[in-house]
Amino acid sequence: xxxxxxxxxxxxxxxxxxxxxxxxxxxxxxxxxxxxxxxxxxxxxxxxxxxxxxxxxxxxxxxxxxxxxxxxxxxxxxxxxxxxxxxxxxxxxxxxxxxxxxxxxxxxxxxxxxxxxxxxxxxxxxxxxxxxxxxxxxxxxxxxxxxxxxxxxxxxxxxxxxxxxxxxxxxxxxxxxxxxxxxxxxxxxxxxxxxxxxxxxxxxxxxxxxxxxxxxxxxxxxxxxxxxxxxxxxxxxxxxxxxxxxxxxxxxxxxxxxxxxxxxxxxxxxxxxxxxxxxxxxxxxxxxxxxxxxxxxxxxxxxxxxxxxxxxxxxxxxxxxxxxxxxxxxxxxxxxxxxxxxxxxxxxxxxxxxxxxxxxxxxxxxxxxxxxxxxxxxxxxxxxxxxxxxxxxxxxxxxxxxxxxxxxxxxxxxxxxxxxxxxxxxxxxxxxxxxxxxxxxxxxxxxxxxxxxxxxxxxxxxxxxxxxxxxxxxxxxxxxxxxxxxxxxxxxxxxxxxxxxxxxxxxxxxxxxxxxxxxxxxxxxxxxxxxxxxxxxxxxxxxxxxxxxxxxxxxxxxxxxxxxxxxxxxxxxxxxxxxxxxxxxxxxxxxxxxxxxxxxxxxxxxxxxxxxxxxxxxxxxxxxxxxxxxxxxxxxxxxxxxxxxxxxxxxxxxxxxxxxxxxxxxxxxxxxxxxxxxxxxxxxxxxxxxxxxxxxxxxxxxxxxxxxxxxxxxxxxxxxxxxxxxxxxxxxxxxxxxxxxxxxxxxxxxxxxxxxxxxxxxxxxxxxxxxxxxxxxxxxxxxx
RNA sequence: GCGCGGUUAGCUCAGUUGGUAGAGCAUUCCCUUGACGUGGGAAGGGUCAGAGGUUCGAAUCCUCUAUCGCGCACCA
Numbered sequence: 001x002x003x004x005x006x007x008x009x010x011x012x013x014x015x016x017x018x019x020x021x022x023x024x025x026x027x028x029x030x031x032x033x034x035x036x037x038x039x040x041x042x043x044x045x046x047x048x049x050x051x052x053x054x055x056x057x058x059x060x061x062x063x064x065x066x067x068x069x070x071x072x073x074x075x076x077x078x079x080x081x082x083x084x085x086x087x088x089x090x091x092x093x094x095x096x097x098x099x100x101x102x103x104x105x106x107x108x109x110x111x112x113x114x115x116x117x118x119x120x121x122x123x124x125x126x127x128x129x130x131x132x133x134x135x136x137x138x139x140x141x142x143x144x145x146x147x148x149x150x151x152x153x154x155x156x157x158x159x160x161x162x163x164x165x166x167x168x169x170x171x172x173x174x175x176x177x178x179x180x181x182x183x184x185x186x187x188x189x190x191x192x193x194x195x196x197x198x199x200x201x202x203x204x205x206x207x208x209x210x211x212x213x214x215x216x217x218x219x220x221x222x223x224x225x226x227x228x229x230x231x232x233x234x235x236x237x238x239x240x241x242x243x244x245x246x247x248x249x250x251x252x253x254x255x256x257x258x259x260x261x262x263x264x265x266x267x268x269x270x271x272x273x274x275x276x277x278x279x280x281x282x283x284x285x286x287x288x289x290x291x292x293x294x295x296x297x298x299x300x301x302x303x304x305x306x307x308x309x310x311x312x313x314x315x316x317x318x319x320x321x322x323x324x325x326x327x328x329x330x331x332x333x334x335x336x337x338x339x340x341x342x343x344x345x346x347x348x349x350x351x352x353x354x355x356x357x358x359x360x361x362x363x364x365x366x367x368x369x370x371x372x373x374x375x376x377x378x379x380x381x382x383x384x385x386x387x388x389x390x391x392x393x394x395x396x397x398x399x400x401x402x403x404x405x406x407x408x409x410x411x412x413x414x415x416x417x418x419x420x421x422x423x424x425x426x427x428x429x430x431x432x433x434x435x436x437x438x439x440x441x442x443x444x445x446x447x448x449x450x451x452x453x454x455x456x457x458x459x460x461x462x463x464x465x466x467x468x469x470x471x472x473x474x475x476x477x478x479x480x481x482x483x484x485x486x487x488x489x490x491x492x493x494x495x496x497x498x499x500x501x502x503x504x505x506x507x508x509x510x511x512x513x514x515x516x517x518x519x520x521x522x523x524x525x526x527x528x529x530x531x532x533x534x535x536x537x538x539x540x541x542x543x544x545x546x547x548x549x550x551x552x553x554x555x556x557x558x559x560x561x562x563x564x565x566x567x568x569x570x571x572x573x574x575x576x577x578x579x580x581x582x583x584x585x586x587x588x589x590x591x592x593x594x595x596x597x598x599x600x601x602x603x604x605x606x607x608x609x610x611x612x613x614x615x616x617x618x619x620x621x622x623x624x625x626x627x628x629x630x631x632x633x634x635x636x637x638x639x640x641x642x643x644x645x646x647x648x649x650x651x652x653x654x655x656x657x658x659x660x661x662x663x664x665x666x667x668x669x670x671x672x673x674x675x676x677x678x679x680x681x682x683x684x685x686x687x688x689x690x691x692x693x694x695x696x697x698x699x700x701x702x703x704x705x706x707x708x709x710x711x712x713x714x715x716x717x718x719x720x721x722x723x724x725x726x727x728x729x730x731x732x733x734x735x736x737x738x739x740x741x742x743x744x745x746x747x748x749x750x751x752x753x754x755x756x757x758x759x760x761x762x763x764x765x766x767x768x769x770x771x772x773x774x775x776x777x778x779x780x781x782x783x784x
Numbered sequence: 785g786c787g788c789g790g791u792u793a794g795c796u797c798a799g800u801u802g803g804u805a806g807a808g809c810a811u812u813c814c815c816u817u818g819a820c821g822u823g824g825g826a827a828g829g830g831u832c833a834g835a836g837g838u839u840c841g842a843a844u845c846c847u848c849u850a851u852c853g854c855g856c857a858c859c860a
Contacts, residue, residue, distance in 0.1 A: 298860080431787075722819095
């Protein structure tokens with residue numbers, strides 16, 4: 001027997017060796033799985049013929065992987081290894097995400113800290129070079145971390161959201177959406193991130209509570225010399241120099257008489273024209289019941305202005321967060337905070353300020369840069385949620401629909417095919433879609449997919465727009481050259497294509513197939529692996545990502561991107577706190593692997609965690625599962641030493657009976673009554689956990705196996721075996737030996753998806769025999 | 785404001801068709817040289833947040849309350 005078994009399980013040594021074995025086998029790539037062996041899979045099909053696929057949610061190239069990533073990798077690897085053992089042709093496709101804003105702002109931060117330079121000091125080309133270098137380093141780290149966790153992904157198919165293949169997919173998608181009128185350019189109010197100097201979508205906003213003041217006041221004198229009749233309330237009086245109207249509820253008896261009237265008022269040194277309008281958006285209970293309408297600096301006010309045909313060109317705050325000339329001489333050029341002080345002082349001095357209250361205000365900030373968001377009107381590109389168009393591909397080709405309808409119809413709660421686990425998130429998803437507004441997709445940053453739109457001015461001075469997959473040719477007729485749009489696309493635009501851009505779309509797609517309903521070209525990955533079987537991801541990106549993949553996939557190829565969505569929660573520290581660098585409570589997966597082994601770390605991330613719930617992880621917990629790996633090691637040691645006819649130590653075996661060497665015989669049937677019962681028990685357990693595996697209840701399966709191995713097999717059966725071996729009844733000994741080998745064989749198989757390294761390591765030390773010529777555990781059969 | 789989730793042993797959590805409360809860690813005591821001290825045995829510890837209801841029977845189903853957390857909306 002191998003000397004290794006005389007020492008505690010050495011995870012570091014074993015993991016390195018096993019990683020190499022797996023790598024060399026090539027079995028992470030489904031193309032290399034051994035077919036034509038005559039064996040059947042769990043569905044009765046030839047083994048490794050029926051596809052099963054997961055596309056890895058691509059980690060951002062903004063840094064290194066954390067415990068949350070480790071959990072995601074563990075869950076997906078469990079699913080993949082389970083399905084592979086059940087005989088599926090399993091593809092787990094890895095990749096990374098360029099994460100446009102996140103990555104660029106991170107690199108900009110580093111450059112500013114180290115060199116004191118900003119974006120425009122470097123220029124587009126130089127900045128991109130630096131960002132790409134950073135992304136490359138980050139990518140390399142991520143790849144090594146994914147490997148370290150034992151993740152059985154197919155590296156030969158690795159993808160990047162910003163590589164050339166994915167860029168082609170993005171341009172193709174954009175073009176089709178533009179042609180269908182789903183993508184449009186519009187002058188609308190958008191979220192402007194002053195710090196990041198870019199627009200962002202509604203989903204990239206976070207509200208931060210802040211103590212602030214609510215001022216109640218009136219505009220200054222009207223043309224008659226009387227003060228403006230209606231008092232208004234505002235937390236941002238500096239924006240009031242941009243007001244064009246006052247909105248009151250149409251039924252509000254206090255103000256009804258003023259509706260429709262227009263006043264010229266003096267306000268902070270500037271002249272405003274204020275019309276009183278009746279609009280349901282004004283709530284009589286709030287403040288004075290009257291709203292000062294600032295169309296260019298508030299989303300809701302912009303909508304009010306739209307409804308009443310008010311002017312929408314009075315811009316009083318600019319892109320760097322300062323007051324414009326149009327704001328009037330008193331505040332022009334000042335920063336927002338200064339302007340507010342100035343205006344409040346002015347209101348006081350004029351006796352116009354009626355009330356000043358302390359309130360808690362939600363300040364709108366950008367998730368990535370932390371900067372304040374100023375709503376500003378800008379010419380940007382949008383994806384329409386509601387525009388009607390004719391579905392090109394799939395079973396519903398020819399039918400009229402909208403993106404919102406496609407997204408709503410895809411989930412099970414609405415009669416669709418996609419199941420979300422846990423199911424309560426289906427409601428969350430639907431609620432979000434129902435309130436969905438048009439998606440602003442253009443960004444004023446440099447790192448990302450350049451918008452595939454070109455402009456030129458024709459001879460008559462009119463702007464021409466070209467949208468295409470490839471750049472347009474410049475003509476030699478003296479007309480101005482085409483110039484590509486400076487902006488890049490929201491990173492989620494390319495992420496939305498991820499399930500099929502990674503499988504070869506658009507080249508693998510044949511629009512003419514199926515009588516014009518479209519289809520994947522035969523033999524391509526797209527044909528074989530799409531729709532993917534399951535999307536496993538964090539519940540925090542259900543809107544960002546899950547919804548957009550459903551959007552892109554159903555729209556572009558008329559197919560759902562995945563059948564099941566499995567959402568996991570956040571991984572918190574031992575005290576229930578979110579991990580963050582500033583708190584110093586971040587758990588580094590590589591450090592845990594070194595200390596306790598990847599298996600122990602994986603198990604600690606799985607046990608005690610249901611889908612969608614947050615989980616906690618601590619050193620103690622991981623340590624507990626490191627002990628389990630060792631327990632399994634010693635179970636194997638006992639079983640092997642009592643079936644090979646060898647003493648388990650080098651010492652002379654004084655007075656200890658060593659059972660004779662035997663060959664494991666899967667067909668052995670002469671079991672004692674006691675052993676028959678044990679077999680029934682174990683078989684029943686396997687049936688039970690197989691069902692739970694299919695229901696994605698990994699936390700329950702892992703715990704059951706843990707207890708079987710420790711409390712049943714080790715504590716009861718092995719102890720009992722010692723007595724049987726000592727008693728000397730040859731038939732009973734033989735029966736027990738066969739049972740033990742059988743139990744070890746079964747246990748290693750079912751534990752393999754959870755703790756792949758230690759199980760594969762033990763497996764490799766089971767002596768070969770006439771009945772046992774199998775190779776790697778990772779492609780062995782799941783016991784039925 | 786609307787919605788969702790949690791509240792079970794000191795701590796972290798299981799408990800899936802309602803049938804006399806479970807695990808890990810922690811605590812206390814004991815044991816142990818032949819699989820394993822990364823071990824073994826044992827013990828203590830819970831009116832399952834509260835109230836009401838349905839039921840022969842409720843941690844489990846219903847209603848309300850409290851409390852914590854999350855999402856969405858509002859934020860003039």
